[in-house]
Amino acid sequence: MRRPLLPFIAAALIAIAIPARAQNTVTLLNASYDPTRELYQDINAAFAKAWQAKTGQAVTINQSHGGSGKQARAVIDGLQADVVTLGLAYDVDALSRIGKLIPADWQKRLPNNSTPYTSTIVLLVRKGNPKHVRDWDDLVRAGISVVTPNPKTSGGARWNYLAAWGFARKKYGTDDKAQEFVAKLYKNVPVLDSGARGATTTFVQRGIGDVLIAWENEALLATEKLGKDQFEIVVPSVSILAEPPVSVVDKVVDKRGTRKVAQAYLEFLYSPEGQEIGAKHYYRPRQADVLAKYAASFPKVPMFTIDEVFGGWTKAQQTHFDDGGVFDKIYEPGS
């Protein structure tokens, strides 16, 4: 019975060798929502530099992008994301509720309910605003073609939908009227993309539609970089305060031994450098001084929160976007 020692010795050597090899370099995967590609390219480069200067360890951050809901599903299904930076809190909640990958109180772990920056929803029209779109009301007019992604798969689309609903409820007074308004709006939507970036492609590159309902950062990106002098932003009379949250995925970082660097990565988003990078990519920074510095980039718009109008994400999701919810009732594919 002495002979079987050899395989155990081999296994022990492997156990010792693998962690030793891994110490000088580390990789993270950030599963994010659709329009943040450019933001995190810059954040990743800046963080890698800062992390190496601080610890001597090289870090490579890989990105994965898609509709916020799809990304959450992918992480629940096994995508080994160390951090998630999603479009809305409900999708991060799913990691706790369904995937048991993070604790239920994940939002308390970082400042501002774990949302390092905010955004809002605006309207993007073609140069000269040929259809004279001024506010949400104009989106339900006959002959107006509206581009917005599918709220079943896109976090941004849910913000769009709720912004329109909130406007109608405020203006017309009841949820029934708001539903009627949103139903009319979606009758003007010729095509539903699965994510916000796809909708931008539809509007900007494929030349479809008169109005794109978009994240403010996506609209600013379109006017500044994707199609300079081809588009205009219309700031509606009221919109919604969008708070895209971030979280470490506890089960993954504990398994991969990356908690420390993943946590530092998210904290970096709140640092002056991280906030500046966010502002340059048209995300509204949380830090007052950085926000003041970039105030010209962000038009003033009255904003309501999801808690104020919809009673929070869980209720909004169940009422509007779950199977059999309001969206399923008002939207007819191909209409």
Next chain:
Amino acid sequence: MRATTHRRTAAGLLMTLLTATGAAAQQPSPQPIATAAAATPVAPATSSDTARLVDELAARIEDLDQQLRVLQRKLEIEKEQAVEKAKVTPTVVAGREGYAVRSADGDFQLKFRGYVQADARFVGDGDGTSGPTNFVLRRVRPVLEATAFKLFDFKLMPDFGGGVTVLQDAYADLKFVPWLKVRAGKFKGPFGLERLESATELTFVERGAPTNIAPNRDLGVMAFGDLASGRFAYQLGVFNGVVDGGSADTDDHSGKDVAGRVFFLPFKTSKRETFTQLGVGLAATDGSQRGTLTQPNLPAYKTAAQQTSFRYRSDGTADGTSIADGRHWRVGPQAYYYVGSVGFLTEYYVSSQHVRRGTTATDVQASAWQVSGQWALTGEKESYRGIVSPRRNFDRSNGGWGGVELTARFSQLVVDDSAFPFYANPAAAARTSNDSVVGVNWFLNRFVKLTGQYENITFDGGAPNGGDRPAERGVFTRVQFAF
């Protein structure tokens, strides 16, 4: 900007139409209705009418343009969604490669395989008397293989051959890295080169004499893996321990066996194919076997016709029954070489078992070796797995005949003199068996193989009065369907 463009397009179209209409009005028309229309006085179009018409046409063109763009975009999105869906949709495979269900990422898989070997054996004794002639379902084995999380493999293979149900394989593999995997359960011990070949890939109807010595299936745990790009393979495990050629489902509590095997393919990665399939190896087992009167734990060696040519004495009494009583080891080299359409396989093993009868004990050794060759007449490449798939399947409508392989083998089994006459009866147990085989395999396609071979087995000893057991000569045929 888009509307302006369409307005220009519409204006151009309108001008073309007006010009064409004017030109047409000057031509005599064969159609009465056209003549009547031409005769009707038409009020000249005002500039405001033209502008309105241009605007209407521009709006119409823009509308059509949008509809076209939406349709194109919808198609684009459908394609993107189809690609996304394909990434997560499991695939069902049913075809030349077999039957399987696998997840889109390949991390999860369920494969269903199986094979049936139906034999007809016509065997006569060397002295002209009739021997065993029969039809046999040699193996009837459904095989279920599963992969979970890419790292874990499972295999389950019962055998219903001969009307008896036997669990042949039931094991799980944990694939840590290519050079370290762990297998646990019931499976073939790492020893005999021909024994380790799948039964569907055998060159002959039955394996050669060395397989009488190699352990068959045993319960245990084994580390194994490939190093140096597959040029070196190793297996090292701990098992309950079985008699020569034997399988077991339980532990006889006579100590554990350690079994190990190394195999080198030194030129496997060479660009020249001449020696890429030259493999040499060494295998050994060491352990202890102890028997009882009712279960002596000693082997019986069989011929190709599954007749017992050697067995130890056993009359149910302590003085008349030989039993295993201590150390049992095996060792031996093995090699194969395949190049182009020819291949050779050879192995030589020695097995030593401490045997006791009554109060007397000794070490009895048995040794066996074989050399076999095969030649694919139809030009297929030979390998350890035989002809995997013929160049042309058997299909008379396309002139295909399948693949044909000629085969030959000589193997010998020798039992040590120390076994006779005390531990084994020389009048019933042969000291030596010499087995010569020539045959042909016909691969109709990758699923169906027909085998025919002539076998001549001669014996030293094994008959009363110092005589030799009659030779076994016969024709062995097999129809194999394996998927």
